[in-house]
Amino acid sequence: MKPAAFQYFRASTTDEALDRLAQHPGSKVLAGGQSLVPLMNFRLSRPDVLIDINGVADLGRLAIEDGELRIGALVRHRQLAESGDVAGAVPVLPLAAKHIGHWAIRNRGTIGGSVAHADPASELPAALVALQGTVVLRSARGERRVAAEEFFQGFFNTDLGEGELIVEVRIPISKSRFGFNEVVRRPGDFALVGAYVERSGPGGSVTWFGLGGRPERLLVDAWPQDAAGRGTLLEELVEGLPLDVSEDYKRAMAVTVAERAYQQAEGEK
Amino acid sequence: MADERVEVVLRVNGRDHRLEVSPRWTLSDVLRHQVGLTGTHVGCEQGVCGACTVLLDGEPVRSCLIFGVQAEGHNVTTVEGITPESGLSPLQEAFRKHHALQCGYCTPGMLLTAQALLDREPNPSEETIREALTGNLCRCTGYQFIVDAVMAARGQGRGA
Incomplete structure (x- = not known):
């Protein structure tokens, strides 16, 4: 239960972190450490080099620019949960962020870390997919932007390449209304199933997480006005997801969380 | 890989400690084995149980x-740092009075989480207290007495 030895570098700028990443192919980036350090304690992860980016002020920016909420990779879950700017721009985000882990976890965990880790049952990767967000990646070779829907590829698997650092995520400020709900065994746990529901005109979308290897966003042409009709529609949508047979029991839960998320989106003004 | 040592200055409970540490040592181990403050208890070492909770810049x-x-440049507060020179703080006294501990293993983490809540919000609701404490596991008390103790300590500050 103790990490293996590693070389430790404390980066003070993004460029310095990128230089280190380019120099040390086996290195890992240390942000909040709330997923990486448990893996290191178990020695499931044994990086030779750890590049600590906690001192890189640029990565902690939170701003609204060009109709987008721009969230620096180092923005902590607690900031997302408590920031008035975030609540004003993308109200569903703080609702979801409050469900991440516990107080002590939210004080350290970062959006960049959550996105890099890509736990299929975690709230923020699914939020990015539901909200049609973009992940901004930088390396010594330059910058590229990847749509969240393409970034998350499967269980703990992303498009993040060798030498690349997640520097920011961008979420378009939308006129759609969003709701969020999840089922957990105990408060603070990873979700068994969660859903974001979007209401945009007569239709919208539903994004499920905790089902399969990555968040799945499915379009809805027109939401039925009655709960029974929505139930039928949601059941059909869940039926189409490629789920392991061991997760079959989650289908009913998925319908329930999506209906609750729909109700929440209804209430949001 | 060689287990290198680096020199750091850690500010713990208002005092600076110049230490040689290996980067792979967790803060909990450095506090216990290098600084010599064994009030911080180590339970699961995977971030689940909350026994090792300390305050970093008050959080x-x-x-x-x-x-x-990583703690260099920050203020670390352990359970020793919220304990008066003699006697107990109002929160600790409430824990004793309300039987908020049995084996005591989770208690330092509980105290620091609860104290941070009371520092931030002197009169939290029961619901807020329960929410704040969800990250700290206790296998003895069933939590009710811990909640009772934190409720009783509301509005009393940290004491002397």
Whole structure:
């Protein structure tokens, strides 16, 4: 239960972190450490080099620019949960962020870390997919932007390449209304199933997480006005997801969380 | 890989400690074995149980999920730091009075989480207290007495 030895570098700028990443192919980036350090304690992860980016002020920016909420990779879950700017721009985000882990976890965990880790049952990767967000990646070779829907590829698997650092995520400020709900065994746990529901005109979308290897966003042409009709529609949508047979029991839960998320989106003004 | 040592200055409970640490040592281990403050208890070492909770710049964090080297430049508060020279703080006194501990293993983490809440919000509701404490596991009390103790300590500050 103790990490293996590693070389430790404390980066003070993004460029310095990128230089280190380019120099040390086996290195890992240390942000909040709330997923990486448990893996290191178990020695499931044994990086030779750890590049600590906690001192890189640029990565902690939170701003609204060009109709987008721009969230620096180092923005902590607690900031997302408590920031008035975030609540004003993308109200569903703080609702979801409050469900991440516990107080002590939210004080350290970062959006960049959550996105890099890509736990299929975690709230923020699914939020990015539901909200049609973009992940901004930088390396010594330059910058590229990847749509969240393409970034998350499967269980703990992303498009993040060798030498690349997640520097920011961008979420378009939308006129759609969003709701969020999840089922957990105990408060603070990873979700068994969660859903974001979007209401945009007569239709919208539903994004499920905790089902399969990555968040799945499915379009809805027109939401039925009655709960029974929505139930039928949601059941059909869940039926189409490629789920392991061991997760079959989650289908009913998925319908329930999506209906609750729909109700929440209804209430949001 | 060689287990190198680096020199750090850690500010713990208002005192600076010049230490040689390995980067791989967690803050919980550095506090216990280098600084000699054994009030911080180590339970699961994977961020689940909350026993090792300390305050980093006044905010609760898991000291098993931060490396000691990372705490440089921050103020670390352990359970020793919220304990008066003699006697108990109002929160600690309430824990004793309300039987909020049995084996005591989770208690330092509980105290620091609860104290951070009371520092931030002197009169929290029962619901807020329960929410704040969800990250700290206790296998003895069933939590009710812990909630009772924190409720009783509301509005009393940290004491002397």
